Amino acid sequence: MRFNELGVGLKLELKLNSLDEKRGNSVFVSEFEWAENDKIIYIAAPIKNGRIYPVIVGESVDMVFIKNDNLYEVKGEVIGREVRHNISLLRVEITSEIRKIQRREFFRFDCSIPVGYRIAGQKEIDGSKKRFTKSYTRDLSGGGVCIRLKERIETGELLECELSLNDFNKVNFFGRVVRLTEYEYKNDVYKYEIGVLFEDIEKKDRERIISYIFQEQRRLIKKG
Incomplete structure (x- = not known):
């Protein structure tokens, strides 16, 4: 599966593997915006308690999504943050293959x-x-x-x-x-x-x- 096959607005569940031990690992809801190429994608910045969550550049992320009634997981690293059309975005470099997974917990x-x-x-x-x-x-x-x-x-x-x-x-x-x-x-x-x-x-x-x-x-x- 290629990222250009994913539709704009596809819902993602995003796990941030924080570089800051005090913050720990957190799970959020996000969405896919677009793919720059096969290795760089843009996703919506996560929200916590009604505010944009301050993601650190360099943090690794695990992204899970549903496509054609199947669950998939892919890993990446946040390499940038920016705002376009009043939407806060994360620029993510993909660090793994897209992998189908059988079962998982969802963001609550x-x-x-x-x-x-x-x-x-x-x-x-x-x-x-x-x-x-x-x-x-x-x-x-x-x-x-x-x-x-x-x-x-x-x-x-x-x-x-x-x-x-x-x-x-x-x-x-x-x-x-x-x-x-x-x-x-x-x-x-x-x-x-x-x-x-x-x-x-x-x-x-x-x-x-x-x-x-x-x-x-x-x-x-x-x-x-």
């Missing part, structure tokens, strides 16, 4: 958005499908979602979910509960949180989630 974006859930296959007394129970997310990624709950749902359960990215943008998927956390907050109605890994989700819907995360990051920086 802290957000509270509406989500409905029900245990897959569960029926009402009259045989109709059980209604969605309404709740909210704690965070969201391209690989899954963390949901706040009033009730306890055990790990291993398969859930059918409806996620409302906004009033006109809903995503349906099936996900497996892989983590259960119980809290003892006296004044919080949500005593539990579950980590749900996407098990059956359309490619376009996963892309919509990743696009939503990136757009929200851009919105935060504009708000300052």
Whole structure:
């Protein structure tokens, strides 16, 4: 695969391997802008807490992206920073081949958005499908979602979910509960949180989630 085959705006998950030990390694959402040649590409500068994150020239980066429903990874080194058309960019020199990978963790974006859930296959007394129970997310990624709950749902359960990215943008998927956390907050109605890994989700819907995360990051920086 060549970089000129990647579309402008392709979402990337960017891991910075910091030169500063105090900063440690960080993971962000970014996007591909264009390729200067086979070895030099431009990507959007990452954002943290609503501000452009100060990437150090010389830092190594791991970039992961989805193309044709497959996951790929490539490594690079930041060799420059610049602003074009009011967009902050990183100039990256590629230091490895593009490699297909089988599984990975996705960047988690802290957000509270509406989500409905029900245990897959569960029926009402009259045989109709059980209604969605309404709740909210704690965070969201391209690989899954963390949901706040009033009730306890055990790990291993398969859930059918409806996620409302906004009033006109809903995503349906099936996900497996892989983590259960119980809290003892006296004044919080949500005593539990579950980590749900996407098990059956359309490619376009996963892309919509990743696009939503990136757009929200851009919105935060504009708000300052």
